[in-house]
Amino acid sequence: MFIFYDLETSDLDKSYSQILQIGMIFADDDFNMMSSKDIRCKREPWIIPSPGALLTTGFTADDMKNAPNSHFELMQEVDRWIRSQNWPITFVGYNNIGFDEEFLQNCLHQTLHEPFLTVGRKTANDPANNRADVLTLVKTAHKYMPGVLKLEIDNGYGKPSMSLGNVARQNGVELSEDDAHEAIADVKATIAIAKLIRTAAPEIYDQWLKLAPKSGVDEFLSNEQVFTYQNYNNNYIATSITDNNKFKNEHVVFDLSQDPTEYLEMSVDELTEVLKNKDIKKSDKPFQVVKKNKQPILMPISMSDAVISENVDMSLMEERANLIKANKQFQNNIAQAAANALPVYDKAKDIEKQIYDFPPNKVKWALNKWMKSFRESDWDKRVELIKEFDVKFKDDIKDSPSIKRFNQFAKRLMYSEAQNKMTDKGVQAFAGALLSRLTNEDLDVPHMTLPKARAQLEKIEEERASGTPRWQEVTDTQIRSLKLFYTSIEKELNIAAKKSTPDIVQKTTTKKSGLNK
Secondary structure, X not given: OEEEEEEXXXXXXXXXXXXXXXXXXXXXXXXXXXXXXXXXXXXXXXXXXXXXXXXXXXXXXXXXXXXXXXXXXXXXXXXXXXXXXXOOOEEEEOOHXXXXXXXXXXXXXXXXXXXXXXXXXXXXXXXXXXXXXXXXXXXXXXXXXOOOOOOOOEOOOOOEOOOHHHHHHHOOOOOOOOOXXXXXXXXXXXXXXXXXXXXXXXXXXXXXXXXXXXXXXXXXXXXXXXXXXXXXXXXXXXXXXXXXXXXXXXXXXXXXXXXXXXXXXXXXXXXXXXXXXXXXXXXXXXXXXXXXXXXXXXXXXHHOHHHOOOOOOHHHHHHHHHHHHXXXXXXXXXXXXXXXXXXXXXXXXXXXXXXXXXXXXXXXXXXHHHHHHHHHOOHHHHHHHHHHHHHHOHHHHHHOHHHHHXXXXXXXXXXXXXXXXOOHHHHHHHHHHHHHHHOOOOOOOOOOOHHHHHHHHXXXXXXXXXXXXXXXXXXXXXXXXXHHHHHHHHHHHHHHHOOOOHHHHHHOOHHHHOOOO
């Protein structure tokens, strides 16, 4: 069973933006539609949509103001609808693994839902959901069965354009310019492209589907001695080595066009330096990393004629693979070296970035219960839950301060949807914090602000005037409407903060208001 879906969003940033529309179709294995859902929502008070996103999607100020749902209500309905379908489900989109998937996770996280719904299980003993990407299917078909798709439009860099609209229109799939970026229309076009490739290249389709779950990737890497691997525009004849010791979703393979001999006797430290070496182009490195949870493009040699040069000595490839497979110590060393080579990141300070700061197991059950109660209660009960949070989790907060973010997300939702349940002082503090956050003149802050939006709109005007193709369809009316939209937001922010004393506007921190940190 499939859920095909598409998001229209306020910006490309996956952490500091929101969904404006989601289209979903639940389909059986033959792509017959069983049910569907199309939901739009309002703009949240702390979100400034980017001009590029609005010009691309066609969303207007009135669309965001008059939508029937709040963002919280949209996410509530998405969660309910997905859980009501028959699991396990394969979630499919177009560039969803590169974009929609992480965006959806962040929106679920910030509305107190389970973020990793698309890889979840009904119960601990049930099989997990998984993800597949039709853009990956298009890339695979193009490389491994050239000609199965018509891809004559250039992307501007000498490569075929693989945008949904261009692929659809060149291959007889109905998707007009007016419908493009309308979520449910994009979903239907995505299904049609998947169906087209399944009919024209069933072996390619079957291999793509097998690699949707991590278990399928593991099985392939275990069974295939020598195979081909496509990463971006690079193709490798490769062999499997081992999983990363620290991050099991990463698997290291070796590029068999290179001689492995010099690496086989290296120490862990020496191999770590090879893996970390930034002087070698990523595509030229002997060790390549397969992301098992992102539906990698892996193909058996028997299906790889289109990407293997006639000059390749396959017996030499087998010989090199055998050397690697016979050296268990080398495999163990690579597993540890890959773990050592992982970049070290500081813990995120902004609550939007803390999605992977997982609560300790000892508090996870109580937190999940608190969030479930919040989602299922009315606002009177939610106010009580917010008030009790710091007391209820006092000791846990000392050990894991980032869990405070769940209460801060709850406070945001209350400001957005139930200001009448807040004290006047609380409303004023939040309004002051919003004014400060969204009018910040620093263009390097991570979230979208009014100054950043205006700067981006000015750049779009310049590019449009210089003849940049991307913006030639944009009208003067659209530009003026966006300028008025950003002006109206600034007026609303000032009016909301008007009752605040100067000290509240200037000194209120996002921590005190529950807006951010």
